Amino acid sequence: MPEKDLAIVFDCGATNLRVIAMDIHGEIVASESTSNNTSPDPEFPGGVIWDVEEMWGKLCSASQKVMAAIDTKRIAGVTVTTFGVDGAFVDKQGKMLYPVISWQCQRTTPVMNEIGKYIPLEELYAEAGTFPYAFNTINKMVWMKENRPEVIENSHRFLFITSLFIFKLTGELRNDATMAGTSMLMDLQKQHASEKVFAALGISPEILGDIAESGEQAGVVHKKAETETGIPSDVPVFFGGHDTQFAVFGSGANENELVLSSGTWEIIMARSAGFKSTKDELAAQLTTEMDAEKGLFNIGQNYLASGILEWFAKNFYPEFSGDALYGKMIADASEIQPGESTVRVNPAFYGEGGGNNFGAINGLTIQTKRGEIYRAFLESLAYRLRFGVEALENAGGFKAEKIICVGGGSKNNLWNQLRADVCNLPIQLVDQKETTVLGAALFVFAGCGVAASPREARKAVDYKPQVVLPSDDQQTYDRLYHEFKKTIQ
Known part of the structure; x- marks a missing residue:
């Protein structure tokens, strides 16, 4: 039987969507890339969103091509990495209740400018650690609270975009720590959802759910995802996260x-x-x-x-x-x-x-x-x-x-x-040009036991x-x- 020495990384950037097969030495064995783009928000004139179904379709097409180019028996596991902050409210079945508002959308700028009506900015920064960028997740939550409150009321989870794709692969509705860390919603010192911030917003911190660590197994590729991606069912899927964190780790x-x-x-x-x-x-x-x-x-x-x-x-x-x-x-x-x-x-x-x-x-x-x-x-x-x-x-x-x-x-x-x-x-x-993909792959190899830890894999x-x-x-x-x-x- 072939050695399990390949990690499959779904790398979702603002301009390109890629699926890459990388081996344990950090070498790319196969890759496929396609363009990514934002779309107009059908529910908010002038708004900018990510069309998750369009993105998933492109990723599936790229994955099929990568699978055709490799021996799939070599796959140790799969993970996903994306840009930060963006995500969607979903119900218990994982159905999105509103499109993913893009970090490029300007609707959240006035929200950040007026965040003080919920919590003083210096107090928020002290708790969350994240610089008050207008695109931060907290601003999307406030916008939703003020403009589409029924979305929050009917939600089971807010899933970051990484986890939306993890859900499509495994059916698991769970966030990872590196994405949550970009949100301005965390008690960063304690590394969990901030009760103070959520109380100020009037939203339950349960909306983020139990947060996984990078490299923790989310589940396995299910049958529907096998048909869509070409990745064999029962291949383990591991939580990835924010591309910046993996680029830092992947740099050595x-x-x-x-x-x-x-x-x-x-x-x-x-x-x-x-x-x-x-x-x-x-x-x-x-x-x-x-x-x-x-x-x-x-x-x-x-x-x-x-x-x-x-x-x-x-x-x-x-x-x-x-x-x-x-x-x-x-x-x-x-x-x-x-x-x-x-x-x-x-x-x-x-x-x-x-x-x-x-x-x-x-x-x-x-x-x-x-x-x-x-x-x-x-x-x-x-x-x-x-x-x-x-x-x-x-x-x-x-x-x-x-x-x-x-x-x-x-x-x-x-x-x-x-x-x-x-x-x-x-x-x-x-x-090493692909530090983000490499960093994500190293956590796959650790998660599936090919290496004792990401540092050992490195x-x-x-x-x-x-x-x-x-x-x-x-x-x-x-x-x-x-x-x-x-x-x-």
């Missing part, structure tokens, strides 16, 4: 280690045994969620990063594209010595600093070259990273020893060196780490960082 990070996901936006996140959620953390825009491993927390901060660089490239290097574009910009920037240029950049180009703190390019002279400006952009984002690292260390009560960097921004060697110099920390690059993965160490320029950048810090406080 341990407790008190930092992971930087560098793309259009950068997310810097720490795995920590503790966290703080005072007004200082709120002001620093920190958000804390429950780690995929019980008892740990993920403290995070995000900001616009490569999106700014793309704006710069389009406006300052319009004659270049692709690899030639970034090769030219990096070459030009590398000609500038640390501290040589007068150009300074405030990278708050998305207005994320609040108030009047918007993006700016300062210190231009008649001799300024575009390579200087690009280097200043890279330096400013490295400063912004250190600012985040210090906030996370303070909130988690630890001292970081390295930063694991993943994503498209990890390919820029100059940027990596600047990060190492500014933060005075090694930057570790890993040869030992079978060769990350081929490359480390960028701080250079002799670290002292120069330490001085420049403290100058930068004054401009954003």
